[in-house]
Amino acid sequence: MSTALQIHASGIKLPVSLIPCTTKQISRASKRVGRIRCSATTPNKKYTIAVLPGDGIGTEVTPVAVEALRLAGSLEGIDFEFKEMLVGGAAYEATGVPFPEETLKASLESDAVYLGAVGITKKMPSSDHLPKHLRPEVGLMRIRRALGVYANLRPITVFPQLLEASSLKRSVTEEVDFMIIRELAGGLYYGKPRGFGINEKGEETGFCTEIYSSSEVDRVGRIAFDMAMERRGKVCSVDKATVLESSRLWRKRVTIMSEEYPEVDLSHMLVDTSAMELIRYPKQFDVLLTTNVFGDILSDVAAMITGGIGMLPSACIGGPGPQLFEPVHGSAPDIEGEDVANPLAAVLTAVMLLRYGLKEEAVAKRIENAIFDTLNEGFRTRDIPTPGAKIVGCKKMGEEILKSLYVRVPSYQLN
Ligand code: IPM
Ligand code: MN
Numbered sequence: 001m002s003t004a005l006q007i008h009a010s011g012i013k014l015p016v017s018l019i020p021c022t023t024k025q026i027s028r029a030s031k032r033v034g035r036i037r038c039s040a041t042t043p044n045k046k047y048t049i050a051v052l053p054g055d056g057i058g059t060e061v062t063p064v065a066v067e068a069l070r071l072a073g074s075l076e077g078i079d080f081e082f083k084e085m086l087v088g089g090a091a092y093e094a095t096g097v098p099f100p101e102e103t104l105k106a107s108l109e110s111d112a113v114y115l116g117a118v119g120i121t122k123k124m125p126s127s128d129h130l131p132k133h134l135r136p137e138v139g140l141m142r143i144r145r146a147l148g149v150y151a152n153l154r155p156i157t158v159f160p161q162l163l164e165a166s167s168l169k170r171s172v173t174e175e176v177d178f179m180i181i182r183e184l185a186g187g188l189y190y191g192k193p194r195g196f197g198i199n200e201k202g203e204e205t206g207f208c209t210e211i212y213s214s215s216e217v218d219r220v221g222r223i224a225f226d227m228a229m230e231r232r233g234k235v236c237s238v239d240k241a242t243v244l245e246s247s248r249l250w251r252k253r254v255t256i257m258s259e260e261y262p263e264v265d266l267s268h269m270l271v272d273t274s275a276m277e278l279i280r281y282p283k284q285f286d287v288l289l290t291t292n293v294f295g296d297i298l299s300d301v302a303a304m305i306t307g308g309i310g311m312l313p314s315a316c317i318g319g320p321g322p323q324l325f326e327p328v329h330g331s332a333p334d335i336e337g338e339d340v341a342n343p344l345a346a347v348l349t350a351v352m353l354l355r356y357g358l359k360e361e362a363v364a365k366r367i368e369n370a371i372f373d374t375l376n377e378g379f380r381t382r383d384i385p386t387p388g389a390k391i392v393g394c395k396k397m398g399e400e401i402l403k404s405l406y407v408r409v410p411s412y413q414l415n
Contacts, residue, residue: 044079047358050110050322051082052103052143055089055136056331057394058116060339061346064398065114069350071405072366083110087143088118088136089127089331098139104146112357113147113324115140116346119331140326141189148319150185150216151223153356154299154328155313155348156282158306161375165307165384168279173305178285179227180302182295183220184316186212187246189292210246212291217253223318224289225261234265234286238274238294250291271298278302299328307384310342313349315356325353339393342381347371347401370404377404 049069053062066082073080085103092098098118107113118136120127127135158166158176166173191209199205221237228235237254239247251268258266269277271294277284278298282305290298303312309329316324327345335341347367354364379400380389392400 149316187292
């Protein structure tokens, strides 16, 4: 099992002058370009990040995120130690299981866990032949469980440069900025009983249980209300209370909690209506709080507002130990190995790791600004084309982000 990260050798070309640098080098560089600012005066802070690239395009986009972290960290006096571990299809192929013990151990010992993607790969285009406990997705479900993360934050933020990349009209998507908070540790994904059986007619059946306890709703609800207090003060809780008992309890608990937050404006919306409203008038949302399975579906719908799933990062938080950060896309075997994957969700996930995991806002902002700048320069991957844009591959996009980080973003943008 490799522990030292080989991501440097992954093929991203860093111009020699952009190699992550020491404080001394940075101050020399800032004299030269007059732009780089480094706030490091004391010895560097250190963090250990467990990096689980996973499979498929996870192995292509993860190095971009890691290099962005490394460079932005070095500019702000932070050293990262990256421990690369196996998960998903890659773990299954190498060790026979999708979530090896070593991966769990390294994850628990880290300051934050970064996971690229899991799913089917070119080598294994279907995992239907595998028993359920060996499927690649099990790696993802297990790590979420093991870290005890129960709130999944999926920001739906539209970059102004990408307005033409969405399949929706500019008037609908412009200035959209909301946060989906998906419950991540319960509901239909984990409820018991579940399984297969035979009904009274002798037919085969398959069944799962949607079940929520009051404490499960409360803990994720609190994250939503706290976040709304930091944003525009609105929570829209999405359920299917007209039909499902689990939703009735959900709605009741969220309503009780709202009494603690008189400044927050709480509304409830049925899940089918919300699917429609996300497309009709997404600007109405600030914090959208919902269950595990509804959040899974609605976040893919909402991703299209931003240009597509290649733009959607996520943070899985709330656990007692290290938190988990994962771009939302699957492993996309159809484009694996072609260097066309969009690394922006992966890099935006690194931003979330810094912001919500390590609370290193200055580094987060640096990377965010670099992404903004790279888009300003006209670089796009092929999934987010806009008129007149330069369509580049995953590696090139990564190089441009590093260039923006190092030389192009003026320091006045950093605040
Ligand atoms: C997601 C994914 C996962 C989920 C799958 C891969 C298990 O679709 O993160 O949205 O359903 O949670
Ligand atoms: Mn999903």
